[in-house]
Amino acid sequence: MPYQEALELQKRLVEQRRAGTIGDLLLLVEHPSVLTLGVRGDGGRAHILASEGELVSRHIDVFETGRGGDITYHGPGQIVGYPIIDLDPDRRDVHKYVRDLEEVLIRVAGDYGIEAGRVQGLTGACVGDEKLAAIGVRIQRWVTSHGFALNHTTDLSHFNLIVPCGIADRGVTSLAALGCTASRAEVETRIAAHFATVFDRTVVDTLSAVGTDA
Numbered sequence: 001m002p003y004q005e006a007l008e009l010q011k012r013l014v015e016q017r018r019a020g021t022i023g024d025l026l027l028l029v030e031h032p033s034v035l036t037l038g039v040r041g042d043g044g045r046a047h048i049l050a051s052e053g054e055l056v057s058r059h060i061d062v063f064e065t066g067r068g069g070d071i072t073y074h075g076p077g078q079i080v081g082y083p084i085i086d087l088d089p090d091r092r093d094v095h096k097y098v099r100d101l102e103e104v105l106i107r108v109a110g111d112y113g114i115e116a117g118r119v120q121g122l123t124g125a126c127v128g129d130e131k132l133a134a135i136g137v138r139i140q141r142w143v144t145s146h147g148f149a150l151n152h153t154t155d156l157s158h159f160n161l162i163v164p165c166g167i168a169d170r171g172v173t174s175l176a177a178l179g180c181t182a183s184r185a186e187v188e189t190r191i192a193a194h195f196a197t198v199f200d201r202t203v204v205d206t207l208s209a210v211g212t213d214a
Helices: 003-019 052-057 094-111 156-161 184-198 206-210
Strands: 025-029 034-037 061-064 072-074 078-084 125-127 130-140 143-151
Touching: 003 025, 003 061, 003 078, 003 143, 025 184, 072 156, 078 184, 094 125, 094 130, 094 143, 094 184
Parallel strands: 034 061
Antiparallel strands: 025 078, 034 072, 078 143, 125 130, 130 143
16 A cells, blocks of 8 residues: 555544544555654654665655654565554553554564564664564544554665664564564464454454445
């Protein structure tokens, strides 16, 4: 799904969730190569290492997103998760929400024998000094959007275009680079299962929940 389409879809679903016409959703998508900026400072624009000409030649767009965090890369082989959930009234804690997203990703990695964890002062899931999954969220009146990006079979060389998340002294890794051979569909199933457990939800048919006109 092109990134602009995902932004527009999230906006519509956030309004529908706030109005109560849909339930909580977890969108799992894959984007063409794109760089996305957060809302902190210049959003991470200063952390783009590639020239404008190089980005144009490689057909890589740059988007301002409205989410938290710094610059990151999305592209083929990456599983991007956008939870559209209402945290009101029982989960109105932004810090806990981010920690819970991290917990989901840590558990998914653990399913494949990969010991991921948190780094104090940072968000996301790391394996040693390398980031496996990034997190950047937006919460409007306690309805969430944006979310996480888990590197599955991602071409990690694309992260050389930027200083990932604005952190110069840490690398980036993927499930595949760490020896995981699971298919995308299998990993997505594990993400949904752990998300349901951590957030005390039940997995249902999301296509029916969203509807074809979402």
